[in-house]
Amino acid sequence: MLLTSLGGKAMTRSLDMAGRPDPPSGDCKEEEDALSERFRDRVRLFAFRWVGAEDSEDVAQETLRRVIGALRGGRIRNQTQPAAFIFQTARHVCMELRRAHGRETRALERLEREGIPAPVLNPNPLRGPVSDRLDLTTLAMRQLSLEDQHVLRLFYVDGWGNAEVAGELGLSAATTRVRKHRALSRLRDEMADDGSAPGNP
């Protein structure tokens, strides 16, 4: 699909005199944009958990920059399955950032000890991969039946697993799975009716 064609072109692309991969042609650029679009939110959510909201976008940008560089240079072994490479790259970027933050924190602590106040960090907890769809989700939830809302709340607001929800509802695990699936489908439909639902990645 996406990476099959991208990979074929990337593998045959030559390096310039400085050892950098050639810039992409028009088709490749579109495919690279599609790749970024497809994986950006996944990287952001991954980074959101490991390095926090403030740095998640930076991690996503750096990860995708490295991945696209690797694709252009033909350095991804399995170009039809880029997910594993992207995941590992995101992990590396997060680890590098955490190490850098450790150094920064130690420097700030040293400054505090020496009597110079550290800058106040002000993270916004809602700045994340889903924050721009809050209103849409809320409106869609309102349109669902009370039963659908109840099931989705048990899973996603209360954070229960399938067995716990099944116990609460007095249903079998299989039926609970189906209820959840159907409630989510109806939520997706409601969001799609609004015309701005997120498509399946």
Place this chain on the structure above:
Amino acid sequence: MIPPRIPRIIACREVQDEGLDALYLAGRLDALEILAFEQHCFRCSICWSLVTHGAGIRAASQADHTDIPARTAVARALGRSPAPGGGSVGKRS
């Protein structure tokens, strides 16, 4: 610290059977499970879709409790009593 390796491969069936997406969003998986689940989501668009919708529901509820009917109110309307201690759950056993 980010664990150095992935302990196992998670399949879609396991995500559905256990509701791993909800447990992940609630922070009820341990670090290695989180990493394995996230790796799965990089490969699987269906499970990733579960996470994005679940995260939306969770964030919308946290952003404004008045917009989405409270769990107790919904349970009452359905003729059920919410289980005690709902919403404050620890790591799964």
